[in-house]
Amino acid sequence: MTELKSMSKDELTALHNKYLKEYNNYRDMKLNLDMSRGKPGAKQLDLSNDILKGLDDYHSANNFDARNYGILDGLPETKKIFSDLLDIPEESIIIGGNSALNLIYDTFVRLCLFGTLGSTPWLKLPKVKILCPVPGYDRHFSICEELGLDMIPVPFKNDDLDMDIIEKLAAEDETIKGIICVPMYSNPTGAVYSDSTVERLAKMKTAASDFRIFWDNAYAVHHIYKENKLADIFKLAEKYENEDRIYMFFSTSKITFPGSGVSLISASKNNIEEIKKRMSIQTIGYDKINQLSFVKFFKNADNIMKHMEKHASILRPKFDMVIEILEREFKENKMCRWLKPDGGYFITLFTYEGCAKETVKLAKEAGVIVTNAGATHPYNNNPKDDCIRIAPSYPYMEELKTAMEVISSCVKVATTAKLLEQFTAIPE
Ligand SMILES: Cc1ncc(COP(=O)(O)O)c(C=O)c1O
Numbered sequence: 001m002t003e004l005k006s007m008s009k010d011e012l013t014a015l016h017n018k019y020l021k022e023y024n025n026y027r028d029m030k031l032n033l034d035m036s037r038g039k040p041g042a043k044q045l046d047l048s049n050d051i052l053k054g055l056d057d058y059h060s061a062n063n064f065d066a067r068n069y070g071i072l073d074g075l076p077e078t079k080k081i082f083s084d085l086l087d088i089p090e091e092s093i094i095i096g097g098n099s100a101l102n103l104i105y106d107t108f109v110r111l112c113l114f115g116t117l118g119s120t121p122w123l124k125l126p127k128v129k130i131l132c133p134v135p136g137y138d139r140h141f142s143i144c145e146e147l148g149l150d151m152i153p154v155p156f157k158n159d160d161l162d163m164d165i166i167e168k169l170a171a172e173d174e175t176i177k178g179i180i181c182v183p184m185y186s187n188p189t190g191a192v193y194s195d196s197t198v199e200r201l202a203k204m205k206t207a208a209s210d211f212r213i214f215w216d217n218a219y220a221v222h223h224i225y226k227e228n229k230l231a232d233i234f235k236l237a238e239k240y241e242n243e244d245r246i247y248m249f250f251s252t253s254k255i256t257f258p259g260s261g262v263s264l265i266s267a268s269k270n271n272i273e274e275i276k277k278r279m280s281i282q283t284i285g286y287d288k289i290n291q292l293s294f295v296k297f298f299k300n301a302d303n304i305m306k307h308m309e310k311h312a313s314i315l316r317p318k319f320d321m322v323i324e325i326l327e328r329e330f331k332e333n334k335m336c337r338w339l340k341p342d343g344g345y346f347i348t349l350f351t352y353e354g355c356a357k358e359t360v361k362l363a364k365e366a367g368v369i370v371t372n373a374g375a376t377h378p379y380n381n382n383p384k385d386d387c388i389r390i391a392p393s394y395p396y397m398e399e400l401k402t403a404m405e406v407i408s409s410c411v412k413v414a415t416t417a418k419l420l421e422q423f424t425a426i427p428e
Helices: 009-028 042-046 049-053 076-086 100-114 138-146 163-172 195-203 233-239 269-282 288-298 301-329 356-365 397-421
Strands: 033-035 093-095 129-134 150-157 176-181 212-216 246-251 263-267 336-339 347-351 368-370 387-390
Touching: 009 397, 033 397, 042 301, 049 288, 076 093, 076 246, 076 288, 076 301, 093 269, 100 138, 100 212, 100 246, 100 263, 100 269, 129 138, 129 163, 138 150, 138 176, 150 163, 163 176, 163 195, 195 233, 233 246, 263 269, 288 301, 301 336, 301 347, 301 397, 347 397, 356 368, 356 387, 356 397, 368 387, 368 397, 387 397
Parallel strands: 033 368, 129 150, 129 176, 176 212, 212 246
Antiparallel strands: 093 263, 246 263, 336 347, 347 387
């Protein structure tokens, strides 16, 4: 096939019309497929159904009656499982409610209202900026935007954070108060931060003494193809005497049931004390019945890892299918490229610049909903307009196949339309 960019106007028009015809056939099918969020599919949810069977005993290991008020920071056995699973000390953990995002939000709000360990509350400062690796997770960006924190997008380099840029910005600007990131199987790129990146984040000099790393380790055990290992940011931060810099978040949303799981925040001794003090005003305690049900179901961290292998075996064919269809559809013409992750929930598709929004719009018109193009960037603004997040987990295989064929068709229509723009006569 002739290189796309060297095609004549006639050749490109013919190709565009061919793609348009294929696209119109899909549109006539009146599909209704939603791939907008990274939700587990029904088979994955079924893996945890026994958790719903209820408790035959309401007492925790220390004989505490889980039905009653008490124990703000979580049942000891719940902490123990997470401690073994994530290799973090039990005393560094506070168990939260059903959502890690909720804990992230609360952590930001506390910093804004009260500051931390004696620092000025962020909302009392004229400007506070947060570094946001892009492409990133839209709900992180919404939290910053809602609280009026300026977001500075920072790029990835070779599928890892660009630490030269991050170190420079953090060192020279004291209004930069933190970074929010997903270090393992990043949402959406699937990037896993290298040991050197983790060490540099733990070590780097920051102009702000209350600089904080929001370490959203949502996919820490969500391996699909390969089990990666993330360097221990707490140990490294301790080595460089920056242990108060880190807040780590995790939840079982994509282990058991999203919205009905158990979340946690892990941090230094100083931070944990401070958080508990503030939390005690906010709640008498989180849902211990849920914490106990989780413990009774899994019993130990090894069983969680076995359970995650079952998730992986359901997800793998779906990820394989997405990649296979992309490889097949774009074998001849390189209209897009994609990142194949080792784990997590997403495949990121990069189109030609200026084609992502149009691709998503066309897909929507053909009944296939994907996350808004732009959502991967702060303020919904990806200046290159080239990034689309694909979430393969929720649809059934047949639906996913159709959805990917439609999305591929949309990429082709949008790309050829974009290339044709160069032939549009500019009036003299
Ligand atoms: C990176 C990341 N953090 C947090 C969440 C939400 O976690 P939770 O359900 O525990 O609030 C998600 C869900 O997609 C996510 O991708």
